[in-house]
Amino acid sequence: MRYMLGVVALMVVVATVNLSYAATEEPGEYLDRRTEIWNLFFRMMVVAFTIGAVVSGTLIWLIWRFRESHPKAKPTKYEGVDW
Amino acid sequence: MGEHSNWPEWVYIGVVVALLCWVGAEAWNVERLVEHIPEDAKTIKVVGQQWFWTFEHEDGTKEIGELHLETGKAYRFEITSTDVIHSFNIHDYVVLLDAVPGRVNTVWFAPTEAGVYDIQCREYCGLIHYNMRGTLYVEDPT
Numbered sequence: 045m046r047y048m049l050g051v052v053a054l055m056v057v058v059a060t061v062n063l064s065y066a067a068t069e070e071p072g073e074y075l076d077r078r079t080e081i082w083n084l085f086f087r088m089m090v091v092a093f094t095i096g097a098v099v100s101g102t103l104i105w106l107i108w109r110f111r112e113s114h115p116k117a118k119p120t121k122y123e124g125v126d127w
Numbered sequence: 128m129g130e131h132s133n134w135p136e137w138v139y140i141g142v143v144v145a146l147l148c149w150v151g152a153e154a155w156n157v158e159r160l161v162e163h164i165p166e167d168a169k170t171i172k173v174v175g176q177q178w179f180w181t182f183e184h185e186d187g188t189k190e191i192g193e194l195h196l197e198t199g200k201a202y203r204f205e206i207t208s209t210d211v212i213h214s215f216n217i218h219d220y221v222v223l224l225d226a227v228p229g230r231v232n233t234v235w236f237a238p239t240e241a242g243v244y245d246i247q248c249r250e251y252c253g254l255i256h257y258n259m260r261g262t263l264y265v266e267d268p269t
Contacts, residue, residue: 054141074201074237077161078221084157091146 164235168201175206175213175226178255180246193262194246200268201237214250217263223249238265 111117171194172183182190196202206215208226216223217236224234246261 050137050141054145074165074199075160076239077236080157080161081221084153087153088150091150095146 164203164233165201165237168203168235170203170205173204173206173215173226174209175215175248175252175259176209177211177253178248178259180215180248180259180261192260193264195264195266196238197266197268198238198241201235203233203235206232206234211252212250213248213252213259216247216249217244218247219244225250238263241265241267 108114169185171185174181174183179192180194182194184190204215204222204224206224206226207230208228210228212228213226214223215226215234220236220238222234222236224232226232242265244263244265246263248256248259250256252259
């Protein structure tokens with residue numbers, strides 16, 4: 045339960061911090077929508093590719109490390125003792 | 128399973144939720160900035176119909192198939208359609224908004240560089256949709 049509360053608190057904090065930063069950028073006249081939209085796209089792509097690299101890297105490491113033939117592989121209790 | 132630790136899952140959920148909040152806030156803020164129309168923007172009425180664009184300036188001047196604007200000024204397009212749904216697009220300035228019959232949609236931009244740019248329909252609107260084009264002439268103020 046306290047984990048859940050922690051996650052909810054984190055959501056509120058992150059959203060508030062973002063909005064307060066955003067509020068400092070008042071809408072300016074004659075902004076270049078090409079720049080704004082491209083910059084947004086660029087930031088989103090940085091996040092997307094970073095997450096993609098972390099997730100796929102984790103999966104690759106997980107599969108490599110926990111294969112049966114790994115030198116440090118140990119049977120879990122779910123697999124019984126016939127290893 | 129009593130001593131099983133699931134903190135990595137909670138960290139993962141926290142990171143995902145934080146990222147989603149950040150993505151939402153960034154997108155919301157950029158949308159807010161881009162949609163804020165300057166008060167001195169000149170209004171241009173844009174009418175799409177099969178298969179050409181008509182433009183009407185504030186002083187009543189009308190243009191068909193071409194539009195003359197000046198650099199350094201902001202323009203607000205009030206876009207509508209007389210028949211089917213079209214989509215008004217100036218690709219080089221990232222202007223894109225649907226032209227819907229019975230409805231006026233608004234978008235603005237401020238051209239920065241003199242030149243000749245394409246205007247095109249970006250919603251399939253019938254046989255000659257592919258050629259529903261116009262030309263935007265951006266000139267320096269005289």
